[in-house]
Amino acid sequence: MMNIILDLLSKGLWAGIAGVGFAILFNVPLRTLIPIWFLACIGVIVKFTCMHFEIGIITASFIGATAVGIFALFAARKYYGPPLVFSIPSVIPMIPGAFAYNMMLGFIDLSTVVDHDEYIRVLSFTSSNGLKALFILMGLAAGVALPMLLARKESIKQIEHNKN
Amino acid sequence: MKDLRKEDKINIGSTLLEAGSLLMSSGASTMRIRHTMNRIANALGYKIELMITHRALSITLIDEEGEHLFSRIKRISPHGVNFRVVSGICHMSWNIIDDKWSLEMINKELNRLKSLPHYPRLLILIAVGFADAGFCHNIGGGTYEMIISLIATFIGLFVRQEFMKRKFNPYICVYLAALTASFIACCSRFIPLDIMTNKALATSVLFLIPGVPLINSITDLIDGNIQNGIIRGINGLIISFAIALGLLTTGLIFKLQLL
Numbered sequence: 146m147m148n149i150i151l152d153l154l155s156k157g158l159w160a161g162i163a164g165v166g167f168a169i170l171f172n173v174p175l176r177t178l179i180p181i182w183f184l185a186c187i188g189v190i191v192k193f194t195c196m197h198f199e200i201g202i203i204t205a206s207f208i209g210a211t212a213v214g215i216f217a218l219f220a221a222r223k224y225y226g227p228p229l230v231f232s233i234p235s236v237i238p239m240i241p242g243a244f245a246y247n248m249m250l251g252f253i254d255l256s257t258v259v260d261h262d263e264y265i266r267v268l269s270f271t272s273s274n275g276l277k278a279l280f281i282l283m284g285l286a287a288g289v290a291l292p293m294l295l296a297r298k299e300s301i302k303q304i305e306h307n308k309n
Numbered sequence: 310m311k312d313l314r315k316e317d318k319i320n321i322g323s324t325l326l327e328a329g330s331l332l333m334s335s336g337a338s339t340m341r342i343r344h345t346m347n348r349i350a351n352a353l354g355y356k357i358e359l360m361i362t363h364r365a366l367s368i369t370l371i372d373e374e375g376e377h378l379f380s381r382i383k384r385i386s387p388h389g390v391n392f393r394v395v396s397g398i399c400h401m402s403w404n405i406i407d408d409k410w411s412l413e414m415i416n417k418e419l420n421r422l423k424s425l426p427h428y429p430r431l432l433i434l435i436a437v438g439f440a441d442a443g444f445c446h447n448i449g450g451g452t453y454e455m456i457i458s459l460i461a462t463f464i465g466l467f468v469r470q471e472f473m474k475r476k477f478n479p480y481i482c483v484y485l486a487a488l489t490a491s492f493i494a495c496c497s498r499f500i501p502l503d504i505m506t507n508k509a510l511a512t513s514v515l516f517l518i519p520g521v522p523l524i525n526s527i528t529d530l531i532d533g534n535i536q537n538g539i540i541r542g543i544n545g546l547i548i549s550f551a552i553a554l555g556l557l558t559t560g561l562i563f564k565l566q567l568l
Contacts, residue, residue, distance in 0.1 A: 159443035166440025171336070171521070172427050173392040189447070226396040227341060229528075233392075237520045238440075243448045246511035249553045253560050286527030294531065 153193055160189035160238035168234035177230060180220040184235035188213040192239055202241075206281045210236050210288025218292055232289045241281040248275035317412075322370050322379040324415055325350060325357065328398055329366045330383050331423065336390040336521045339534040345402045349415070352405040363540045387479070390521045397422040430470070437516045438463040445512040454509040457497045461513035465490025469517070480551045487514045487555025495563050510559075517552050519545040 164185025165178055173181065192209030196202060217232035224231075251271025258264045325346055332342045339361050350357040350370070355378070360367040363385070370379040401418050404410060410418075427433070441462040442455040450458065469486035473479070494513035498506050522545035530538035 156447050159446040161443075163440040163443035163447075166436040166438075166443070167516075167520070168392075169428050169433055169436040170440075170516070171390045171392045174396055177396075225400055226392075227337070227399045229338065229341070229524075230392045230396050233521055233524055236524070237518070238443065238447065240515070240518055240520065242444055242515045242518070243508075243511050245549075246514075246556070249556050250560070252553070253557050282523060283527065286524045287531070289524060290528045290531050 149197065153190055153197075156193055157186040157190040161186040163238040164235045167237045171234055173230055173234065174226065177220075177224055177226055180224055181231055181234050184213050184216050184220060184231055185238050187216060188235055189238055202277065203280045203284050206239050206241075207284035207288045209239055210285045211291055214289045214292035217289075218296065228293060229289075236285050236289055239281075239285055241278045244274045244278035244281065247271075248278055251275070318370065318379045320412060321353060321355065322368060322381055324412060324419070325370070326366055326368055326381060326383040327419055328415075329359070329361070329368070330385045331394055331419065332398055333361065333363075333366065333385045334388050334391075335394040336388065336392065336525065337395045338525050338528045338532070339537045340529070340532045341395075341399070345399055348402045349405055352402075352410075353412070361534075361537065363537060363544075391427075393425055394422050397425070434463050434466055437466050441512050441516055444515050445508055448508055448512065450505065450508040450512065453497075453502055453504045454512075457494055457504065457509040458512045461490040461493040461509065462516050464493055465513065466516055480547055483517050483548050483551040484555050487517055487552045488558050490514050490516075491556050491559040492562065495559050498563070510556075514552050514556060517548070519548040522548065 161182040165182050168178055168181045188209040191212045192205045195205035195208050200208070213232050213235045214228070217228040217235065220231045221228040248271055251267055251274060254267050255264070255271060258267055328349060329342055329346050332345060337345075342361055343359055346357060346359060346368075354373065356371045356373070358369045358371065365382055365384055367382045368380065369377065372378055397418075401410075401415070401422075405415060428436075438459040442459040445455045445458040465486045468489045469482050472482040472485055477485075490513040491510055494510040495506060497504050497509055522541045526538050526542035526545060528538075529535070529541060532538075
């Protein structure tokens with residue numbers, strides 16, 4: 146049990162570093178770097194916790210991205226900036242790199258394999274990885290967009306502004 | 310309002326166009342651009358009608374009595390993600406409402422935002438290198454794989470920046486970066502250590518993934534800006550294709566049999 150938690154935390158830590166790396170690439174304001182680290186951490190921890198309880202990786206990614214989207218709304222309010230500045234770098238660590246890579250390798254092989262049985266095997270490998278990559282990506286984008294759509298305004302600032 | 314000088318109308322329109330095109334090229338979603346420009350225009354006492362596309366922005370300025378004042382189209386400069394500008398303009402649009410900013414102040418702020426520096430180049434290279442090392446860790450790579458992924462990313466991103474500086478086609482820049490990064494990661498096969506080349510290779514090109522175009526694409530589609538959503542999605546797909554082509558080239562060079 147302890148091992149699982151430590152593994153989860155180390156994954157979260159590195160996901161945070163990945164998120165901050167992309168945030169720097171996207172030139173975010175300096176004050177948002179620490180919240181982005183936390184958001185990326187939370188997203189990956191939620192995702193892997195879901196997967197530990199045997200929820201499929203697509204749904205787990207969607208739930209993780211939704212968590213990021215919700216916390217990004219609060220971060221946007223606290224650290225002044227549109228939510229997308231916080232949420233996009235934070236979900237990038239959840240992008241299904243390995244699946245997309247396997248799909249690419251599968252395509253490369255498909256173009257050269259001659260033997261029929263081998264072809265079927267490679268085809269099923271490629272399509273299963275490719276579909277997973279595609280649906281995870283859609284789940285991530287939808288998960289990030291969902292909290293903003295539920296808030297029904299383009300920014301949390303608008304809601305505050307209307308109250309006053 | 311009626312005796313507004315002609316130059317004033319032109320100035321207001323141009324400022325709005327400038328703000329909108331900066332937002333578009335810095336990676337804001339279509340809905341956000343529309344809301345932000347409307348907010349600025351309303352704060353200055355005008356109404357606007359907009360047509361927002363991926364590479365051009367068209368505006369019509371209307372005064373409160375519905376009289377047409379000004380129309381113009383502006384081309385949008387090539388896209389490069391810069392969230393500092395997006396954040397700054399959105400922040401500014403609220404200041405304009407709250408503190409009743411004048412046009413000169415808005416222009417000054419836009420110029421300031423445009424001239425804001427990026428992070429130092431070395432910091433970007435190292436941070437993105439560590440980002441890919443993080444990816445590598447999370448798909449189960451060990452220390453060696455992480456180091457290889459870091460080095461490959463560092464050099465790959467350097468190559469991309471150099472070609473971008475020389476104004477190559479952006480997709481070709483991505484292709485060359487993917488080729489360099491995957492080539493370097495693949496070279497780790499010749500190191501006499503127990504290294505899972507697969508994992509280093511898979512994560513060494515992840516710094517190129519078009520995260521912003523793809524996520525903005527889905528956001529636009531959900532918001533109902535279907536045309537822009539499709540365009541952004543296809544842009545993301547072409548970038549992915551360029552990455553795949555880079556990997557494919559490496560695969561051919563090393564005769565990869567990884568399946």
